[in-house]
Amino acid sequence: MVNVDDIRQAAERLKPWANVTPVMTSRTLDERCGASVFLKCENFQRVGAFKFRGAMNALLQLTDEEKSRGVVTHSSGNHAQALALAGKLLGIPACVVMPRTAPAIKRAATEGYGATIVPCEPTQADREANVARLMAERGYTLIHPFDDLRIIAGQGTAAWELIDQAGPLDVVLCPVGGGGLLSGTSIAVKGRSPQSRVIAAEPLLADDAFRSFHSGSIQPTNDAQTIADGLRTSLGPKTFAVIREKVDEIVTVTEAEIVEAMRFVWERMKIIIEPSSAVPVAPVLLGKLPLKGLRVGIIISGGNVDVEPMFQALAARWL
Amino acid sequence: MVNVDDIRQAAERLKPWANVTPVMTSRTLDERCGASVFLKCENFQRVGAFKFRGAMNALLQLTDEEKSRGVVTHSSGNHAQALALAGKLLGIPACVVMPRTAPAIKRAATEGYGATIVPCEPTQADREANVARLMAERGYTLIHPFDDLRIIAGQGTAAWELIDQAGPLDVVLCPVGGGGLLSGTSIAVKGRSPQSRVIAAEPLLADDAFRSFHSGSIQPTNDAQTIADGLRTSLGPKTFAVIREKVDEIVTVTEAEIVEAMRFVWERMKIIIEPSSAVPVAPVLLGKLPLKGLRVGIIISGGNVDVEPMFQALAARWL
DSSP states (O other): OOOHHHHHHHHHHHTTTSOOOOEEOOHHHHHHHTSEEEEEEGGGSGGGBTHHHHHHHHHTTSOHHHHHHOEEEEOSSHHHHHHHHHHHHHTOOEEEEEETTSOHHHHHHHHHTTOEEEEEOSSHHHHHHHHHHHHHHHOOEEOOSSSSHHHHHHHHHHHHHHHHHHOOOSEEEEEOSSSHHHHHHHHHHHHHOTTSEEEEEEEGGGOHHHHHHHHSSOOOOOOOOOSOGGGOSOOOHHHHHHHHHHOOEEEEEOHHHHHHHHHHIIIIIOBOOOHHHHHHHHHHHTTOSOOTTOEEEEEEOBOOOOOHHHHHHHHHHHO | OOOHHHHHHHHHHHTTTSOOOOEEOOHHHHHHHTSEEEEEEGGGSGGGBTHHHHHHHHHTTSOHHHHHHOEEEEOSSHHHHHHHHHHHHHTOOEEEEEETTSOHHHHHHHHHTTOEEEEEOSSHHHHHHHHHHHHHHHOOEEOOSSSSHHHHHHHHHHHHHHHHHHOOOSEEEEEOSSSHHHHHHHHHHHHHOTTSEEEEEEEGGGTHHHHHHHHSSOOOOOOOOOSOGGGOSOOOHHHHHHHHHHOOEEEEEOHHHHHHHHHHIIIIIOBOOOHHHHHHHHHHHTTOSOOTTOEEEEEEOBOOOOOHHHHHHHHHHHO
16 A cells, blocks of 8 residues: 555655646635635646656656566556656656557657557457557566556655645645546645545546445446546546545536636636646535635646647637 | 836835746757747736736826826727726726727626726727827826836836746847837846847737837838737837837747747647737747757746637537
């Protein structure tokens, strides 16, 4: 199990590599919810998402032998790019198994960081078969996107840093997909101040963590097409064990609430966040939690969103 | 004439009111141009633009008599909102003469801060007639959007703060419209280090400052519909006098270059900047200036851009 010292050590280990991302505030947001809200802006992290923390923390702990053989993962999202960049920075070959159906832009971004892409069918079975085959054939080490103790510790460094920057917090919110960020965050927050509350936010359309939390066993994702594309996964055994123990509450939000919160942050705070990041902003902005007078942290997970519609409109009007 | 002490004093005067906006960097941008580039992010300033600095600096220097009578300006852009908020914060009535053709969203934002809007015909003559009438009838003090010494000194505090934050700079770039930001920036930069270069960037479609600079007399704007809507104005006598003396160079950029630079900042730096802010980014990003090995500052003027096309697309796909 990961403990708070693992996170402290991960924070030390990441110092030469990860950005110390800024904490941003909004007078309007504070007025709306009557709290002091601190956004930990991992959209400004390398590769545009907190995922770099976990991937880099994992690769830095490999043996020389493991480093020379290389690593493999399955992801079509931010973890793929994070592992690719971490591998490039450390000279470790990185291989990413990605569904053939993944957007070309994600594939290109991952290849741009120097990783090898192995396409697979968009099924759990084919993905796992490909990963197992590559591990056997090439001796790659698996770096799971979330159900890995080194990943959990790495992701927890965002909340650790937030508390260093913002001071003590009464509540910390973060989104939950596979649970890597949430488990790391809860260990960091409770390790620093056991009385602080950790609240996860999840799309109602993909409320498997909410159902798992309340039923006491891991529930499969409903395969829902939520706009929050980073949060479609279900929990893993390692992340669920932490979440059961340390998380206080999971709130769900609708798709319309996610879009409203995302638009608020874009328009009022002038930062680009991806839909998954808007998920924990929504309950704060929309008054769905009793936060009056409290100091509240939100982990903004990333800013990787396709802005093509905006620039298509600008080009059509102006170019 | 404004001197560097006026800017130092303005910076002091603004301390309780204006945000100390962050300075952001990008590894990719630095690699592309071979320089160390520091973006002074006035998109995070109050009202989302540097204009709050000048408006607040002007209002803070009014006599009690002037404060009680109120202020007037003509603007449909960021200066209108800036004056409205500054007035609200200081309890000074603010009136904005705005063309009937101004977008409803700009009118609403200005009224939202508590200013009174007086609609006029979209002509220079009718705008000036309305301002003159309101000054005579109500005793309002005119706060010109740029051709005013208090405004120039206030806008110069952004570059002043940038040098405090980033250290000495070899070159500072900023956009030029009416010249308030450019003249204030050049006084601040040259006042701190006379050997630093100040370079203005301007849309080729609205190159009146470029033509004025090279002809030695103020040239009218070509009334061009550049995407950089904050930069369509021509210079004023006060701003031109400073610019002639202190600015080293004015570069022009095409509309396509503006959009490319804006997209780069959105996608890679995850911050929302308006087209006018992309104008000085373009020559740096696209290698149009010899900047290798230099320390380069860019004033990012603001982030007020209509994101409706982006959210229309998201809503159509997901809601």
